[in-house]
Amino acid sequence: MTSPAPAAHGGVLDPDLRAAIGRIARVPQLLVACDYDGTLAPIVEDPSKAVPLPESVAAVRALAALPQTSVAVVSGRALRDLAALSRLPSEVHLVGSHGSEFDIGFVERLTPELIAVRHRLREALREIAAEHPGIRLERKPASVAVHTRGVDPHVAARAVEAVRNGPATWEDVTVTQGKEVIELSVVVTNKGTAVDQLRTQLAASAVLFIGDDVTDENAFGNLTGPDVGIKIGPGETRADYRVAEPIEAARALGLLLETRRHWLFGERAVPIERHSMLANGRTVALVTPEAKITWLCHPKPDSAAIFADLVGGSPAGHFTVGPERGGIPLGQRYRSNTMTVETRWSGLTVTDWLDLPVRETTPDDPAVVSGDSTLVRVLGGTGRARIEFAPRPEFGQVAVQLQPLDDGLLVLGSNEPVALHSPGVEWEVTNDAGYETAKAVVDLSAAGGQVVLELRFGTQSLEPHRLPLHERQAAAEQPWKDWVASLRLPATARDLVARSALTLRGLCHEPTGSILAAATTSLPEELGGVRNWDYRYCWLRDAAMTARALVDLGSTEEAEGLLRWIDGVVERTGGHPERLHPLYTVDGFELGAEAVIDTLPGYAGSRPVRVGNLANHQLQLDVFGPVADLIAAVVDARGSIRDDEWRVLENMVEAVRRRWHEPDHGIWEARLPPRHHVFSKVMLWMTVDRALHVVRRHGGEDRPEWVDLRDRIASNVLEHGWHPEAEAYSVAYGYEEMDASSLWIGISGLLAGDDPRFLSTVLKIEAELRSGPVVYRYHWDDGLPGREGGFHICTSWLIEAYLRTGRRSDAEELFTQMVDTAGPTGLLPEQYDPLAERGLGNHPQAYSHLGLIRCALLLENMLKQ
Secondary structure (H helix, E strand, C coil): CECCCCCEECCEECHHHHHHHHHHCCCCCEEEEECCECCCECCCCCHHHCCCCHHHHHHHHHHHHCCCEEEEEECCCCHHHHHHHHCCCCCEEEEEHHHCECCHHHHHHCCHHHHHHHHHHHHHHHHHHHHCCCCEEEECCCEEEEECCCCCHHHHHHHHHHHHHCHHHCCCCEEEEECCEEEEECCCCCHHHHHHHHHHHHCCCEEEEEECCHHHHHHHHCCCCCCEEEEECCCCECCCEEECCHHHHHHHHHHHHHHHHHHHHCCCCCCHHHCEEEECCCCEEEECCCCEEEEEECCCCCCCEEECHHHHCHHHCEEEEEECCCCCCCEEEECCCCCCEEEEECCEEEEEEEECCCCCCECCECCCCCCCCEEEEEEEECCEEEEEEECCHHHHCCCCEEEEECCEEEEECCCCCEEEECCCCCCEEEEECCEEEEEEEEECCCCCCEEEEEEEECCCCCCCCCCCHHHHHHHHHHHHHHHHHCCCCCCCCHHHHHHHHHHHHHCECCCCCCECCECCECCCCCCCCCCCCECCCEEHHHHHHHHHHHHHCCCCHHHHHHHHHHHHHHHCCCCCHHHCCCEECCCCCCCCCCEECCCCCCHHHCCCCEECCHHHHCCCHHHHHHHHHHHHHHHHHHCCCCHHHHHHHHHHHHHHHHHCCCCECCCCCCCCCCECEHHHHHHHHHHHHHHHHHHHHHHCCCCHHHHHHHHHHHHHHHHHCEECCCCEECCECCCCCCEHHHHHHHHCCCCCCCCHHHHHHHHHHHHHHEECCEECCECCCCCCCCCCCEEHHHHHHHHHHHHHCCCHHHHHHHHHHHHCCCCCCCCCCCEEECCCCEEECCCCEHHHHHHHHHHHHHHHHHHHC
16 A cells, blocks of 8 residues: 545645546546545544535536546435435435445345344344444445444454454455445445446546545546546555545546546637638647647648647647736737738737748858748737746647756657747746646746747757848738739639638649648537538549639649649559549548547547548549549649640549449548449539540640540439429439538539529529528438538539529628638638527638639639620
């Protein structure tokens, strides 16, 4: 046994105990178990008056009410007495007689042989009590407790000796020694086995046990792994932590309650759409309206996060800057046509951008900083600013040490070298729950009006950068400005279109050419729900649609890079493009298994937090259509086709030829058996149609076999996709339910805008799936619980359908409603909840911004006609 020093002094819990509570509060299934007398209730002379502390009762009740949390009281008292005295709610599991009684009817299940032993035991102990004045017997269903509290010590000693030399030696009797009590039972059990049984029944991931008695040592001794044991009072113990008295145990329960509630339900969640994105073509970061860096993955956007506050709260890592006095900012904005964000308070402006790597070195300039991306944060003004730097690599799974040096901090303990260059800042490093955080307060007036923080990845250099700050900022911003200046922006929603274009370019991974579907993982489609997916990968469909929107604005660079990336992915199929997966890592390789990070609470408590995506293994035959459409647009813009583009196009058509007649999982990745989805068939048709367009305009010869293939697919979908009862093209052959993606029967050009079948489909989708400013994907059962918001991309499709069917005013009205849902800096997540009036889903979402661009361009073209 060990005897650690008390862990609480003057009502303040020991830091090690606080850290242990912080860790165990974040396990998926928690069991909180404790003793009653001396733990929930102080020890008193009259056991019948042992009333639990109000603070303990409040904490136990609240913990028992939390999801994924079980609470038990394991006492030496008889179960009936424990229930009557504690008056705890039914959610709290009560276990009496040191683990012998798990329910009131326990005594009825004792065998006749044990009942006979119990009768003999009671008679023998009654005789001993009669011979020793003051001894009190407590009869229980399976045992008898001999209490010596308040009895003359000599009398008590003789009584205990008589018990130990008498009934305690019987073969069928188990003895448990406590404080001034000895209990004899006809059932072999103790608090340790009781806690183990509860752990098994409740599938607990970890146990926190609190007790004060010798009988609690059995429970302490059985704790393992992430379990936590807290001993109350002095004496030897196998518990790892100790507090002095029951009121301090109540404080420990209160801290556990607060921490676990935050873990389960999330800390105050900033609305998704109010986050702004930083980007440099290599990775992305999100910053809140209060200048907190809440999301940043390194070294690539699909790598593990070093700041995951967005889905894990403060313990998952953040980088916070703000005025010492606090207060809401005056505003936040992007610097014009850049990915630099400014957050302003009176007396303080924080300017954030992701800088590009600097790799040049010269013998005469050894102070050049090299490495990967750098997050630059410039604090300007005259006030005092508070800084908190809490890096948590691997989604908070790796504890790091922070080493202050003259010009900043080194982040030690992770695989990737990281340094924070911060000259003039005096850091105080604290440890909370085993994780180190650096804090500082800076006086900007005393610092000359400016403090610069550079979080450098891939290096531990704290040397000054060779370029002045203003030159670095200009070098980071000018490429964005030049690119926007090269675009053909419409007058319609010009600023929003420019911001959407910058966002899409920010989602491009320049070293590989791939394009992210979104910047984040696991932002919920329903607050508190399970529809939380990882979108930090390159979907062939999403990426091709993204690049196509940029081609429409006059930029082909992103499309050409993506097509080279796709060519490499196709090549790795070994000549079998029909085996393509729907999505890949940014490097173009297959994803690993989808995994769940149990220790993260999720955005606003929306769990699970996922890494990877099971859609990787689905068959989605529609992916070829957007790729072929992109190639046609690029070739038209350039006036010629390249060898790698022609190779990709032929591979796409060949894949269609082999598999067009098969059912698939569809665009929405529903976890259902494959069906003949209307959208997939339309995209298969569009693949061949766009390939024929390229051949006829840029190849110089026709392909009769392609013409035949296109016409067979068209005939098939037009006949079998139409549902007579729905009077529309539905989700899939033979299914009456509607799906917004079926609007592509006309958007693709397969049906003319004035075709009665397309007109009827538009009206049906409008009636069933539109709700105010949004259009839902569908309302059919997709095999997952919960609901979701309206999809911005679906809203844009209905706007386009309105325009194609001559409903211009309806299109303009819905477009205005859609753009009004954007965040204050112009960004859109995947979805919008029209009832709660807030964004949902991963953010920013490529689909949403490419849809906005398409609609603005179409509206502009309509105005010119």
